[in-house]
Amino acid sequence: MSADLLARFRDRLRLPLIAAPMFLVSGVELAVAACRNGVIGSFPTVNCRETEQLDAWLGDIERRLQAHADANGKAAAPICPNLIVHRSNARLQQDLAVLLRHKVELVITSVGSPAPVLAPLHDAGALVFADVASIRHAERAVAAGADGLVLLTAGAGGQTGWLNPFVFVRAVRGFFDGPIVLAGGISDGHALRAAQALGCDLAYMGTKFIATRESMADARYKQMLVDSSADDILLTTAFTGLQTNMLRPSIEAAGLDPDDLPARGAIDIGKDIDIGARESRPKRWRDIWSGGHSTSGVTGVLGVDDLVAQTVAEYEAASARVQLA
């Protein structure tokens, strides 16, 4: 089943990779650059200020990917919007309607059950991958009819998982033979190859794509990733109430002590996710930055072309090494 579902994309992919959806980071430029390079491009729909802007973004992306296909005689990798299905997303139904109108091929749901959006997306021909962080949630998403699973594991950027990837993937493979995407810890092409050996069909790379020229991240954020390693990542519930991996230097720069943060969700910054809001208080995501353990793999700010070429070379070296072993 796994192979069948992904067959429709396979010859459009240069790597079994998704440029992960990231709040305030992934926009049109990053998504288009990923897809043109044969990597599935993604963005959370809440990165658009309102539903009308989502319509415009998708129109723009489709035009640019069509022009790329016309020039190259080959379709680009698919674009995969990310729907936050949590009840706090008041725009869910409007954003869903736009995705249906644009007939997107693939959607990733996160922060909740995919159940409410599965039927309309399936009717429109889209595949739906559900982002899950526990075996129980993986079982539930499969029972609800998700086509694929994104397994959020320990060390991921953003709101992270906690399970060890070796354990999580093998446990889910015990009851699910559909597409599995590994999220967390993919810092280069070697790790990507290892994810496939483990039983995954695809993997996310998030943090690595923050430090690209095409990402919407602040230049200081990109440089902080270059200057930091996995040792600089702090797992904390202080900012969002959920376990989130944050860059310690960004917490210090905001005048807070990473080793003495208040309790769960207690810091009253950035409670809203209105990306248009600008005020002087430091805000999580905008001023206090997130990175995964894969921060260790960020060695420079690259264009997406170069990051993908580098990852392909690493992936091929890892494949050759595994074959020799």
Ligand SMILES: Cc1cc2nc3c(=O)[nH]c(=O)nc-3n(C[C@H](O)[C@H](O)[C@H](O)COP(=O)(O)O)c2cc1C
């Ligand atoms: C700054 C940032 C914002 C994120 N925002 C989202 C989001 O809006 N939706 C989502 O599903 N995942 C989000 N994530 C999680 C990523 O999609 C992905 O799971 C994670 O980056 C994978 O780990 P890696 O960074 O080590 O590659 C975010 C991650 C980061 C670093």
